[in-house]
Amino acid sequence: MKVMDVLGVRVEMPNNQPIVLLRERDGGRYLPIWIGAAEATAIAYAQQGVVPPRPLTHDLLRAVIDDLGHTLTRVRIVALRDGAFHAVLAIDGGAGSGGADVDSRSSDAIALALRAGAEIVAEDTLLDEAGVEMAENEDDEVERFKEFLDQVSADDFDTDPES
Structure with a gap:
């Protein structure tokens, strides 16, 4: 298992498909995961500290876990099956x-x-299968992606946060 950091979400063109990009904390691999617009908004909101007026689904689930006296300790991304990450x-x-x-x-x-x-x-096996290593000359692309993430807002994903 490798600890991953969330770099952020962006919309991949020309398909207009959101992705979340994870980076191996102590390594050079990246894990791009294609996601839906609602999930992209939820991730962007969490990263930006946006608190909606009413809880979104993920806020609700966290509240249920907390109110039952439990804690989400870890999320494990374990497999890629039929094009979907599990x-x-x-x-x-x-x-x-x-x-x-x-x-x-x-x-x-x-x-x-x-x-x-x-x-x-x-x-580790998932990163071997689906991870992407960036060469040193690709660091500029990662920096541009980070700059993009600093400028993008959850509203850019054009979803209804109440749904």
Whole structure:
């Protein structure tokens, strides 16, 4: 397992498809994950500290976990099957009960992890399969991506936050 940092979300052109880009914390691999517009908005909101007037789905799930006395301790991105990334939510046991591993879409898991301050990790085999190594001359592209992320807002994804 490798700890991953969320660099942010962007819209990939020309397909107008949002992606979230993760980077291996102690390595050079990146993991691009294509996601839906609503999930892109949820991730962008969490990264920007936007608090909507009513809880979004990921805010609601975090509140349920917290109110039941549990904690989301880790999100594991575990597989790529049929073009979809799969993740697992690791939830602690709370007041003396056993913990749980809950199947999740990777985009939902990332959005929830950002809200809960949980660690995001990826399986080594997944990074070997789907990770992308950036050459030194590609560092400029990563910097441009980071600059883009500094300027983009969740509203750029044109979704209804109440849905």
